[in-house]
Amino acid sequence: MGSELAQTDVGDTVTGGGEQKETGRFKLSNLFGGSTGPLLGLIALCIVLSFATDSFLSLRNFLNILDQITVLGIIAVGMTFVILIGGIDLSVGSVLALSMMVLGYLNIVAGMPMGIAIIGALAASAVVGIVAGILITEFKVPAFVATLAMMSIARGLANMITDGSQLIGFPPWFNLSAIIRHGGFLTTTVAIMLAVFVVAILFQRYRAGGRSLYAIGGNPEVARLAGINVKRSTVLVYMFCAMLAGLAGVTLAARLDAVQPSIGIAYELDAIAAVVIGGTSLSGGTGGVGGTIIGVLIIGVLRNGLNLLSVSPFLQSVIIGLVIVLAVAAETFKHRKK
Amino acid sequence: MKSIIKAMFAATAIAGIAGTASAQGVGIEKIGLAVPNLQADYFNQIKLGVEGYAKKLGIEVITVDAKGDTNTQVSQVQDLLTQGIDAFIYIPAGAAAATVPTRLARAEGIPVINVDREPEGEPGDTVIYGENILSSYEVCSHLIGLAEGKGKMVIIHGQKGTTPEVQRYEGCKRAIDENPGIELVDQQWTQMWSPDEGFSIGQNMLQAHPDIKIIFGQADAIAMGAAKAVEGAGLSDQIFVGGYDGDVAALESLAKCDTPFIVTATQSTQAMGVLAVNSAIAVVNDAVVPARQIPNAVLTTCENAQKFVEKHP
Numbered sequence: 010m011g012s013e014l015a016q017t018d019v020g021d022t023v024t025g026g027g028e029q030k031e032t033g034r035f036k037l038s039n040l041f042g043g044s045t046g047p048l049l050g051l052i053a054l055c056i057v058l059s060f061a062t063d064s065f066l067s068l069r070n071f072l073n074i075l076d077q078i079t080v081l082g083i084i085a086v087g088m089t090f091v092i093l094i095g096g097i098d099l100s101v102g103s104v105l106a107l108s109m110m111v112l113g114y115l116n117i118v119a120g121m122p123m124g125i126a127i128i129g130a131l132a133a134s135a136v137v138g139i140v141a142g143i144l145i146t147e148f149k150v151p152a153f154v155a156t157l158a159m160m161s162i163a164r165g166l167a168n169m170i171t172d173g174s175q176l177i178g179f180p181p182w183f184n185l186s187a188i189i190r191h192g193g194f195l196t197t198t199v200a201i202m203l204a205v206f207v208v209a210i211l212f213q214r215y216r217a218g219g220r221s222l223y224a225i226g227g228n229p230e231v232a233r234l235a236g237i238n239v240k241r242s243t244v245l246v247y248m249f250c251a252m253l254a255g256l257a258g259v260t261l262a263a264r265l266d267a268v269q270p271s272i273g274i275a276y277e278l279d280a281i282a283a284v285v286i287g288g289t290s291l292s293g294g295t296g297g298v299g300g301t302i303i304g305v306l307i308i309g310v311l312r313n314g315l316n317l318l319s320v321s322p323f324l325q326s327v328i329i330g331l332v333i334v335l336a337v338a339a340e341t342f343k344h345r346k347k
Numbered sequence: 348m349k350s351i352i353k354a355m356f357a358a359t360a361i362a363g364i365a366g367t368a369s370a371q372g373v374g375i376e377k378i379g380l381a382v383p384n385l386q387a388d389y390f391n392q393i394k395l396g397v398e399g400y401a402k403k404l405g406i407e408v409i410t411v412d413a414k415g416d417t418n419t420q421v422s423q424v425q426d427l428l429t430q431g432i433d434a435f436i437y438i439p440a441g442a443a444a445a446t447v448p449t450r451l452a453r454a455e456g457i458p459v460i461n462v463d464r465e466p467e468g469e470p471g472d473t474v475i476y477g478e479n480i481l482s483s484y485e486v487c488s489h490l491i492g493l494a495e496g497k498g499k500m501v502i503i504h505g506q507k508g509t510t511p512e513v514q515r516y517e518g519c520k521r522a523i524d525e526n527p528g529i530e531l532v533d534q535q536w537t538q539m540w541s542p543d544e545g546f547s548i549g550q551n552m553l554q555a556h557p558d559i560k561i562i563f564g565q566a567d568a569i570a571m572g573a574a575k576a577v578e579g580a581g582l583s584d585q586i587f588v589g590g591y592d593g594d595v596a597a598l599e600s601l602a603k604c605d606t607p608f609i610v611t612a613t614q615s616t617q618a619m620g621v622l623a624v625n626s627a628i629a630v631v632n633d634a635v636v637p638a639r640q641i642p643n644a645v646l647t648t649c650e651n652a653q654k655f656v657e658k659h660p
Binding site: 064067069070073076077080172173174175177184187188261264265266267269271272274312313316317319321322323 | 412418
């Protein structure tokens with residue numbers, strides 16, 4: 010373990026230098042912005058699992074893992090931006106449920122075409138995010154409390170739509186979009202996740218809006234003095250986080266071919282865990298989407314691998330907890346050495 | 348519990364004698380078992396039934412626990428299929444029983460045995476579930492009999508929209524309708540069939556209607572939570588609490604008979620596990636299996652609880 014930590018540090022320094030000097034040489038670690046430690050952890054995990062079980066190392070299992078991380082992956086991208094600006098969003102699991110119920114209601118009960126139902130679901134999610142953002146910026150409610158309140162409200166609304174019952178009866182192609190692998194590779198839902206990843210990374214690296222999130226997370230007052238509209242950016246970040254949770258809800262509805270208001274409980278904690286494992290600091294200002302993708306993959310690979318190894322369900326949750334502790338401890342250790 | 352362990356030892360001994368010949372004999376080597384939530388004793392008993400019996404036959408069982416989350420369960424089933432299972436015992440998790448696990452297994456030509464309930468529109472080769480309507484009618488009739496056919500009654504439901512929730516209400520309602528002296532004054536729904544929900548809902552109901560005579564909790568966990576609330580309110584003498592399922596803890600409590608919780612319907616959970624394994628073997632060997640298999644639940648009171656404590660059906 011010690012040697013891995015040492016490598017983490019070296020890798021990080023190299024990344025930092027590379028970003029400043031723009032040497033032009035392609036580095037994988039550049040793409041994932043300073044998340045070399047988690048990346049090495051992921052590779053180590055894959056190697057161990059490949060030896061531990063025959064069923065792990067195959068294209069089919071890899072595609073299964075991509076399927077399995079779709080929902081978490083999309084949510085975690087939004088959560089990364091929120092945490093980057095020093096906030097937190099506890100409402101994503103409930104927003105996902107609300108989005109699914111709105112989607113189900115519009116499509117199945119009201120008989121609207123799927124396109125309109127999806128827009129409705131995303132709009133409902135966006136409203137929750139905007140309200141949370143306004144509570145935080147205008148009414149100075151701490152993010153933890155504001156999103157905790159929205160978590161409760163969104164869950165209640167999701168239940169009210171059908172009085173707590175489930176809805177089934179989506180058109181057949183909807184479920185197939187989560188099952189059929191185009192070109193033997195990509196389901197539509199996985200493609201949506203990958204598109205979200207690419208857009209988020211490009212935004213974070215190349216747009217002024219993306220760079221300003223780091224400034225806000227580092228010090229909101231300085232960011233404001235530097236001419237960044239902090240309030241507007243904050244509201245937009247919570248809005249996009251909620252919309253991504255809503256989008257994740259749409260992909261989940263496709264995967265399950267049904268919607269129910271009790272879905273997505275504690276998903277916010279999985280998303281936060283993925284962000285933290287990926288090396289984004291909960292105090293804001295450092296980290297990024299690249300690391301989060303690694304974090305999501307670590308959680309996905311770990312769960313998949315433990316299932317393949319037939320590890321008892323009770324032991325599985327102990328192991329996942331240990332990995333979170335390990336990831337955060339490694340991060341703290343790194344900072345102390347600097 | 349002791350008897351279960353004993354039975355398992357006996358099973359191991361038999362398997363030891365029979366050797367691997369029996370495993371090849373039944374045509375199945377590996378069974379995947381997807382369970383919604385092992386915290387619930389009901390599912391845990393089914394799991395013990397499947398594992399104990401499969402071990403006797405020399406079949407390997409891989410169990411996955413979805414912790415109540417439908418999405419997790421779909422992922423786990425994908426992983427089970429990667430491991431090359433020969434048969435799939437599927438107990439759906441969450442209110443929306445996902446059709447996807449059944450479709451995935453079917454695509455690989457693997458038999459699907461549903462236990463507890465089956466996803467709408469995508470039935471498995473057979474479904475095994477406890478009888479609900481008649482048994483809950485019996486439980487509620489017994490409660491109403493103890494209250495001499497009159498007084499206020501409340502129901503604490505399970506997770507709204509699930510089959511047992513709907514059917515247990517239907518059976519109990521039938522008993523209520525037969526007794527005009529019984530007034531159903533309040534109904535609430537739990538999310539997880541859990542004792543803490545039963546406790547807090549029970550407490551609130553007692554606050555609103557201190558003169559309740561009967562509480563029917565749709566699962567033992569709920570009923571035992573509600574019984575605790577009754578004890579806390581000091582109303583143990585005037586209120587009768589009934590449950591459902593015949594959980595181990597509930598049966599032990601009934602055998603002692605020292606709480607307001609005095610009746611339940613004991614489901615043959617371990618027998619359901621055995622039945623699931625046998626059905627899987629039958630389907631693999633192209634034998635005919637009925638589409639629905641419904642073992643009865645047994646009305647259990649303080650008098651006959653002890654024998655179920657000794658050996659769970």
